[in-house]
Amino acid sequence: MKQTSSSLKDTISRIMKPESNVDTSQVKGNVSPEVKHALLSSLVQPSHALRSTGKPFRGFKAEFVSRMQLAEASVLSKAEEPEQLEGRTVFEVIVDEDMFNDFGTMHGGCLAMIIDICSSMPVYVLGASTSAYGVFGIQQSLNIVYHSPAVQGDKLRIVSTTLTLGSRACPGRCEVWNVTRHRLVASAVHTNMVPSKPKVSESAKL
Template structure:
């Protein structure tokens, strides 16, 4: 972003408050001004000014909620990692199926290739969790989504993951023994 022109934050879409959008723009602008004063330009201003979200991108997004119960806990009394993995595995498949239905009319959950999970904070009995899953890509072969488990009770991220799937191939029904 070229700091010589001030961008009005109200023109930027999204649900962040306008004062935060403007503060971020001002911060970036001040950094660019400082770099010009130092005589350093680099390639960043040229590239950063071209960053934009893909306007025609279709996205599947599914949000669900669940309360932590005793059957979800490990021996320490916090949500078991395998339980978090199960939630991420199941919930991250939903936006892929949703987007598939919206674009092709067919619901395909695909089959898992990889599931990368980061555990951030524990959750305990009676904590309310919000699970937010969003599609990343929906190709002819590879499907991917991201998923975050938020602790609504304690206002923190419990776990996050990226799930890569592939379109299932049709099994060969004839045996060649």
């Protein structure tokens, strides 16, 4: 999953300038309203014109992201090592029929995409809260175990935490819980990478 330097700059620019109409009052957690604001703004997916047709387009990712609700954003002491901190985010989403596979349950690819989106959020939370500089990484690896199916109307709770926050690699965990049926839907271990700055060519220096 690669991201070009120009799109990365656009993303960071948009995160640093959150949407003014985003409401953080319903988001739990101990991080600042500014950090919560930035997370919610990252979910705003404006439409753009397709180069091929000129028609407005938001994409399938935007359709699912628009339904996700940020419930919590926190920085906490690790239970195993209280002197170490972890970023934690909790998102909620209702399963709908356009997320289905052929068997009428939530498609694993759809769930993987949601985990991919959510897993970068605690990386930003921890960085922005501890060093005043947060950045959304890009997924380097994602290992998912599917435990149980989810069907239409089920409410899912996606809990993501950081393991460590390195200069480049930021591993973490994610658990997807079915709030409606009180069972684990999926668990994941992932590694987000902070992209390196693009090298400046000799001609660009001149």
